[in-house]
Amino acid sequence: MSAHGGGKDGQSHGATVQLDDQRSSGGSVMIETLRTKKASTLYLLTDEFDVLAEWKLSANVRRGSHSIELRRSLTARQEITALLIERPGTLAAGDVATVSLGDADSTLTVRDQSGTGALVDISQLRTDVDASLFVFDATGRQIGGSGVRFVGGTEIDSLTVPLESPLEGSQSVRVVLYESNGGPIAETTAFLRVEDAGPATLTVEEQTSDGSSIDVSHLWTAVDSSLFVFDESGDVVGGSGVTFDAGDEVTDRSVDLDESLESTQEVTVTLYESNGGPIATETATVEVSDGGSASITFDDQTSDGTTVEIASLRTPVDSSLFVFDEADTVIGGSGVTFDAGDEVTDRSVDLDESLDSTQDVTVTLYESNGGPIAEATASVTVE
Incomplete structure (x- = not known):
């Protein structure tokens, strides 16, 4: 079978998953933000693409911080990938973060304030480990904190941090304390009203x-x-x-x-x-952009379950390939990327998880940092 991309119509505007660097006891991972537009499944994967958690979600879910229990506990610091897959197999959103084990004792307090937009006042800060402070604007862009570091045991009741990129308008800012060479150990959000910036x-x-x-x-x-x-x-x-x-x-x-x-x-x-x-x-x-004339030809085939064959593929933009089984689980394509203008034929794709039985398999090509631009489904007979 073959399929031709019809642009980015499949991209799910509004679907979001945010996974921040964090500390954990090893048995769970905290998702900071989760939004779905359609019925979806959230997967948490290790850097070797082992599935740690699978969570089926209905359409229009909106959640803030939410803890997800893992199928098996982490035993060491690990990079975790979160993939939000819309049924029947569209990648709607994704994020990657580092999860460290154990707890750090820290406190960070920042109150709502007004000013010129060039400074942010920290009311209280305490950390028992070496740490660094960063300030982010409402869009997530780092605007301050570079070079603001603290040694373990620091306790401060008042601190003014200059912003490298002064705010031009009133907004919420996020202040995060990161363990040196690790993830966040404390964070808070405060509203900064910029004087004379308008309503x-x-x-x-x-x-x-x-x-x-x-x-x-x-x-x-x-x-x-x-x-x-x-x-x-x-x-x-x-x-x-x-x-x-x-x-x-x-x-x-x-x-x-x-x-x-x-x-x-x-x-x-x-x-x-x-x-x-x-x-x-x-x-x-x-x-x-309509995604150009991206296309995939993926024919019915016989396999030993460890690979699938792409008959032909063409992409006008930088893109990535993912393979889904009949349960809409990502089973292959890790690291399979293409440059704009690539055309390939008879490409073998290794599967991260082998197929155990004959089933329909879907191959989807995604624009880098974007939505799907081509997709095809074929029956794969496992022998």
Whole structure:
């Protein structure tokens, strides 16, 4: 059988899994953020792609910090991969983090504050191990803390940390204390109100889209407001019904467009006070890509269960390959990547988990850091 990619329509805007570096007793792993758009399965994998946990989820799940019990306990520091797979086999989101064993005794307190946006005040810090401090803005970009290090046993009641990239608008910041050469041992979030910065903050970054939506990196508003999206001609193409209440703050918000963009162009996103004028605006280039003419030919075949054969594959963009069994479990493709313009034939792909029986197998090609661009399913007879 063969399949041709129809663009990035399969990409699940809004699906998210966030897995931070952390400490654990070894029997569980903490997921920081989890959002699904469709019925999905979350897998936690070791660096050798052994499955540590499998969690089936319904559509539209939204969770904050959540502990997941592992099938077997970790016995050493380990890099863990989280994959959120939408049924019947689309990679919706993923993340990688290091899990260290044992506990560290630490305290970090940062209160909501106002100022110029160039500093953040730490109210209290204590650590019994050597550690470093980092500050991140609402989009997750590091903006301060480089070179701020502490030796084990440090106790501080007040500390001012200069930001290397001053904030231009009011927003929540995340302050994290990392063990030296390890994961986070304490973290907190506080709201920094930037004086004279206006009643709203809006960040829209340059991005690639299939033309049906755009992503807003960060938005905060002090007043009830509405969002509108304008194309390069100044016509409204999206935002209808997208409203925010006073005090709302969102990150990585996907906004569906009422009229799809047909070409790469500059798009303007403007936040209006309800029944009033504009209070924040951002312009960014949106590259419209349909994923090109990516294709996979994957024929019915006989195998010993350890490999599958790709008859042909073509990709116009950097991409990665994943193999799924009939239960939608990732069983192969680890490290199988292709450069833009690659065309291959008769490619053998080793499976991380051998097939034990004859079944339908799906091979999916994903744009690097993006959604699926081609997919094919074939029957694999195991002998």
